[in-house]
Amino acid sequence: MNRSLILGADVGGTYVKYVLGDGDEPGRWTGEVPSDPASPATTFGRLAARVAELLPPAAGIGAAGLACAGIVDVRTGRLGRTPNLPGWEGADLAGLMGIAFPGAAIALANDVNAALAGEARFGAGRNxxxxxxxxxxxxxxxxxxxxxxxxxxxxxxxxxxxxxxxxxxxxxxxxxxxxxxxxxxxxxxxxxxxxxxxxxxxxxxxxxxxxxxxxxxxxxxxxxxxxxxxxxxxxxxxxxxxxxxxxxxxxxxxxxxxxxxxxxxxxxxxxxxxxxxxxxxxxxxxxxxxxxxxxxxxxxxxxxQLGSAAAAFGAAHLAAIHLAAAAPRERS
Ligand SMILES: [Zn+2]
Incomplete structure (x- = not known):
């Protein structure tokens, strides 16, 4: 399976915005699925179903990045206090994303950090x-x-x-x-x-x-x-x-x-x-x-410059960085 595709997702209280693509064209597919404020597992299941519809034959997700409002502990993969997703507090986001996207490298970030990563790579912060x-x-x-x-x-x-x-x-x-x-x-x-x-x-x-x-x-x-x-x-x-x-x-x-x-x-x-x-x-x-x-x-x-898509693009970029950093370790 060719796992060159990268997913970036930004979870809001109503929708998850996503971008799916590769290093050359990170936003080849973009869209939204409804989020479930009570359940991250249900939300990631909806996202995985949409991604499965979009994927070309024999293609897989190499890395998935998730941006979320609130305190995101990137060391444990857990979400702390979060304003718009009451059922998500304390959830193991990294573990649940790993179940929804098996085999993919998972990156997490707070939503504004992800938006800055997106602007830095593709928008007003380039260079x-x-x-x-x-x-x-x-x-x-x-x-x-x-x-x-x-x-x-x-x-x-x-x-x-x-x-x-x-x-x-x-x-x-x-x-x-x-x-x-x-x-x-x-x-x-x-x-x-x-x-x-x-x-x-x-x-x-x-x-x-x-x-x-x-x-x-x-x-x-x-x-x-x-x-x-x-x-x-x-x-x-x-x-x-x-x-x-x-x-x-x-x-x-x-x-x-x-x-x-x-x-x-x-x-x-x-x-x-x-x-x-x-x-x-x-x-x-x-x-x-x-x-x-x-x-x-x-x-x-x-x-x-990227408007409301900045955090999804940034999450994809952080996932790509995470994948590149993990790859040499896996080869050795
Ligand atoms: Zn204040």
């Missing part, structure tokens, strides 16, 4: 070896790569950049603290700021009307659209100010990271980052004000 990634979703995930290696931390808890505290008197964060980066630059925090602004008596009419009209369905995309309408005179000053404040807070966090880590570049991904320069412009200015090393003030702060 970089020292990288920081921030994923601005509902919350804010972080990942750090140093000299080409992902920083896991002693207890696999490194990279929680979203919970670095920027103002102890700031807005409440989902983690129980106040003023975390996530409370400003995650969509939950940004939408809360929009609602607070809309309730103020001097709020611009455009923002107030949008918040009232969209109610619980309000998204950061709605806010970005309001801030960037083609008629510049009508672009909403308060909507733009929300992104400016979030961008400045993001820049505060990024500037701190540049002082600590001095990376080649910083990659900003996630749905909130779709606001583009509304957010990244103020971020770059705020970061540059904080950075001590003059040469590091122009460190590129760039948008991610």
């Amino acid at each position: 970089g070896s020292d990288l920081v990634m921030l994923a601005l979703g509902t919350g804010v995930g972080g990942a750090v790569m140093i000299e080409g290696r992902l920083l896991a931390g002693h207890r696999f808890g490194a990279g929680e950049i979203g919970h670095t505290i920027l103002d102890v008197a700031g807005p409440p964060c989902n983690c129980g603290n106040r003023g975390c980066l996530e409370a400003y630059a995650g969509s939950r925090g940004l939408l809360a700021a929009a609602r607070r602004r809309a309730a103020a008596p001097d709020c611009s009419p455009g923002l107030r009307a949008l918040v009232a009209e969209r109610g619980d369905l309000l998204t950061t995309r709605d806010l970005a659209d309001l801030a960037t309408v083609s008629d510049l005179a009508a672009a909403d000053r308060d909507a733009a100010a929300l992104f400016r404040e979030a961008g400045e807070r993001l820049g505060q966090a990024v500037g701190n990271l540049l002082n600590v880590l001095d990376p080649d570049r910083v990659i900003i991904g996630g749905g909130v980052a779709a606001a583009g320069e509304l957010l990244l412009g103020p971020c770059r200015e705020a970061a540059a004000r904080i950075v001590l090393c003059e040469a590091a003030r122009s460190t590129p702060i760039v948008p991610a």
Whole structure:
């Protein structure tokens, strides 16, 4: 059997996104299968059934990488605390993946670490070896790569950049603290700021009307659209100010990271980052004000390129690395 194919999978609360291919074309097949929040074994069984339908005759999976939100202990193969998959906590992910894909080398990673590995190999981090990634979703995930290696931390808890505290008197964060980066630059925090602004008596009419009209369905995309309408005179000053404040807070966090880590570049991904320069412009200015090393003030702060597929591509890449490292031992 020709086992040259590599699978990368990213487990979310609703779907598993996968990419299947080889070193030249890692995304030859891509798609999703439903995840079962109560059972990793059922989920991996669905994934294996889909992969079996796609595989050419006499082809097999050489390596499979799995990305998952939460604390992933790559030493034991077990998953620790995880937010969206309550039935998965404590599961032996490596063992269960080995049952679903017998004979394949198995690699595991936290989802934001996998997304950074994907961007580093195929996207915005290409040719970089020292990288920081921030994923601005509902919350804010972080990942750090140093000299080409992902920083896991002693207890696999490194990279929680979203919970670095920027103002102890700031807005409440989902983690129980106040003023975390996530409370400003995650969509939950940004939408809360929009609602607070809309309730103020001097709020611009455009923002107030949008918040009232969209109610619980309000998204950061709605806010970005309001801030960037083609008629510049009508672009909403308060909507733009929300992104400016979030961008400045993001820049505060990024500037701190540049002082600590001095990376080649910083990659900003996630749905909130779709606001583009509304957010990244103020971020770059705020970061540059904080950075001590003059040469590091122009460190590129760039948008991610792979979108929501980054973690699946990264999981495939980590699996390929794992397979290459295991192969010489197996031959000897
Ligand atoms: Zn927090």
